[in-house]
Amino acid sequence: MIVFDDxxxxxxxxxxxxxxxxxxxxxxxxxxxxxxxxxxxxxxRAINGLVPHFSGGTLHGKVTVDGRDTRTHRPRDLADxxxxxxxxxxxxxxxxxxxxxxxxxxxxxxVDATAMRRRVEExxxxxxxxxxxxxxxxxxxxGQQQRVAIGAVLASGPRILVLDEPTSALDPVAAEDVLASxxxxxxxxxxxxxxxEHRLERVIHHADRVLLIQDGRVSALLDPAEAMVASxxxxxxxxxxxxxxxxxxxxxxxxxxxRAGDLRASLEGVATAVAPTLAAAxxxxxxxxxxxxxxxxxxxxxxxxxxxxxxxxxxGRNGAxxxxxxGSLVGQHAPVAGSVRIGHADHEIxxxxxxxxxxxxxxxxxxxxxxxxxxxxxxxxxxxxxDRDFRLPAGTTRAVLDRIAPGLDDDQHxxxxxxxxxxxxxxxxxxxxxxxVVLLDEPTRGLDYQAKRRLVGLLxxxxxxxxxxxxxxxxxxxxxxxxxxxxxxxxxxxVADGPAADVLAGSPAYAPQVAxxxxxxxxxxxxxxxxxxxxAS
Numbered sequence: 001m002i003v004f005d006d007x008x009x010x011x012x013x014x015x016x017x018x019x020x021x022x023x024x025x026x027x028x029x030x031x032x033x034x035x036x037x038x039x040x041x042x043x044x045r046a047i048n049g050l051v052p053h054f055s056g057g058t059l060h061g062k063v064t065v066d067g068r069d070t071r072t073h074r075p076r077d078l079a080d081x082x083x084x085x086x087x088x089x090x091x092x093x094x095x096x097x098x099x100x101x102x103x104x105x106x107x108x109x110x111v112d113a114t115a116m117r118r119r120v121e122e123x124x125x126x127x128x129x130x131x132x133x134x135x136x137x138x139x140x141x142x143g144q145q146q147r148v149a150i151g152a153v154l155a156s157g158p159r160i161l162v163l164d165e166p167t168s169a170l171d172p173v174a175a176e177d178v179l180a181s182x183x184x185x186x187x188x189x190x191x192x193x194x195x196x197e198h199r200l201e202r203v204i205h206h207a208d209r210v211l212l213i214q215d216g217r218v219s220a221l222l223d224p225a226e227a228m229v230a231s232x233x234x235x236x237x238x239x240x241x242x243x244x245x246x247x248x249x250x251x252x253x254x255x256x257x258x259r260a261g262d263l264r265a266s267l268e269g270v271a272t273a274v275a276p277t278l279a280a281a282x283x284x285x286x287x288x289x290x291x292x293x294x295x296x297x298x299x300x301x302x303x304x305x306x307x308x309x310x311x312x313x314x315x316g317r318n319g320a321x322x323x324x325x326x327g328s329l330v331g332q333h334a335p336v337a338g339s340v341r342i343g344h345a346d347h348e349i350x351x352x353x354x355x356x357x358x359x360x361x362x363x364x365x366x367x368x369x370x371x372x373x374x375x376x377x378x379x380x381x382x383x384x385x386x387d388r389d390f391r392l393p394a395g396t397t398r399a400v401l402d403r404i405a406p407g408l409d410d411d412q413h414x415x416x417x418x419x420x421x422x423x424x425x426x427x428x429x430x431x432x433x434x435x436x437v438v439l440l441d442e443p444t445r446g447l448d449y450q451a452k453r454r455l456v457g458l459l460x461x462x463x464x465x466x467x468x469x470x471x472x473x474x475x476x477x478x479x480x481x482x483x484x485x486x487x488x489x490x491x492x493x494x495v496a497d498g499p500a501a502d503v504l505a506g507s508p509a510y511a512p513q514v515a516x517x518x519x520x521x522x523x524x525x526x527x528x529x530x531x532x533x534x535x536a537s
Contacts, residue, residue, distance in 0.1 A: 036420035102120045272523060
């Protein structure tokens with residue numbers, strides 16, 4: 001179905017992929033795995049001709065899709081066969097509402113009205129979008145926009161579906177629903193699916209085959225368990241299996257739990273770490289906060305107090321109000337009731353009434369779309385501008401960037417970076433200034449596990465030096481690694497708020513993989529298991 005015949009791709013004579021020689025069979029789900037910036041997106045874009053027809057660059061070798069050579073067939077010539085879902089869903093939208101977007105691709109392909117209506121209804125149900133069918137696309141949460149982008153491609157009925165980070169903006173339940181839907185399409189309809197995804201814990205057990213990419217080199221097609229033995233990128237279930245020496249490695253929580261009985265018994269009764277109680281006065285507060293957007297209530301009476309040294313993960317399904325809460329703390333949304341304050345008691349401010357210069361000295365926020373705070377023409381210029389704006393010693397921002405994503409080319413334009421690299425750059429601009437309150441909206445979107453570990457280390461360092469950190473995230477593994485406290489929102493209200501282990505360990509939706517494997521033990525990460533083993537011996 002898809003043939004890469006000795007394919008190499010370079011931009012400005014810099015190789016991105018080299019010697020890809022692989023055949024992807026019809027009716028399989030192939031997972032593409034590799035570090036941030038390794039060439040995964042380039043490989044995917046070569047399947048429908050975006051590379052080289054729109055992305056530029058030089059392609060050597062040949063990519064054949066359903067018998068069509070992508071060198072002579074442009075993306076529009078492959079649109080009836082290949083559906084492509086981008087990392088940034090907003091970039092793909094061409095209409096105004098959900099229903100119009102789902103229908104647009106079919107209109108372009110000349111699908112008759114009756115079939116179009118049926119496919120739209122089926123897609124709305126498949127992806128849980130029926131209740132927002134008439135909503136403007138710009139009014140949706142990031143996760144809802146992601147599902148619309150997937151639905152718009154699915155509705156057109158392609159035989160090959162290519163997805164770049166399809167679950168990065170989805171909550172755990174919605175992500176599993178989407179991936180389960182893709183699994184059914186592969187097994188029931190014979191659809192060929194190619195997915196690049198950093199959150200392997202969500203998708204590895206759905207994969208039929210895995211392609212590993214490292215420094216632009218593409219492996220042969222591998223069995224998932226075989227691939228996880230060699231991969232430098234792997235989810236916690238694999239990390240636990242490697243630590244315990246299991247062979248073959250388990251790919252799912254179910255498989256790991258069956259083999260972890262002895263481990264659970266050996267660690268039963270071992271005391272786990274308790275988050276310290278922080279006595280300092282809060283540096284970010286909300287009292288009875290009510291916010292409306294588009295006339296609709298999004299936050300309904302939120303009470304929040306974040307203290308220096310705390311790392312608070314704000315979780316909840318898509319559209320629960322997480323991003324709105326963070327935005328309210330930096331003055332993006334004025335409350336219709338209640339109050340918001342940021343800063344220490346002797347110089348706290350109301351962000352809705354304060355000047356931007358006053359806010360940035362107290363709170364720095366990285367939004368879901370990192371490109372919105374990147375405005376120069378190169379990585380180096382962004383770092384230098386941040387040093388000037390925040391009056392930092394020269395090289396400070398670049399040093400932070402190198403901690404999160406080492407090796408980025410100074411001369412690269414931010415728009416040429418991968419999603420994860422752009423996010424790393426945006427994070428470095430905010431974290432370098434070390435504001436009292438750090439606000440991060442989906443900070444691991446597009447980051448691989450290695451980059452995530454580096455980010456966790458940086459956040460722990462900031463928290464240890466008295467900075468307060470608030471994360472809006474769907475990444476339960478990030479929350480398990482770094483959060484001292486978890487707040488769960490639903491329909492704009494707080495439904496849970498407490499120590500991370502208490503909130504996460506027993507939750508069927510938000511428990512990390514290790515907690516599910518070792519339930520009822522209150523252990524969240526592989527590092528905590530190692531520490532508990534040491535305490536038990």
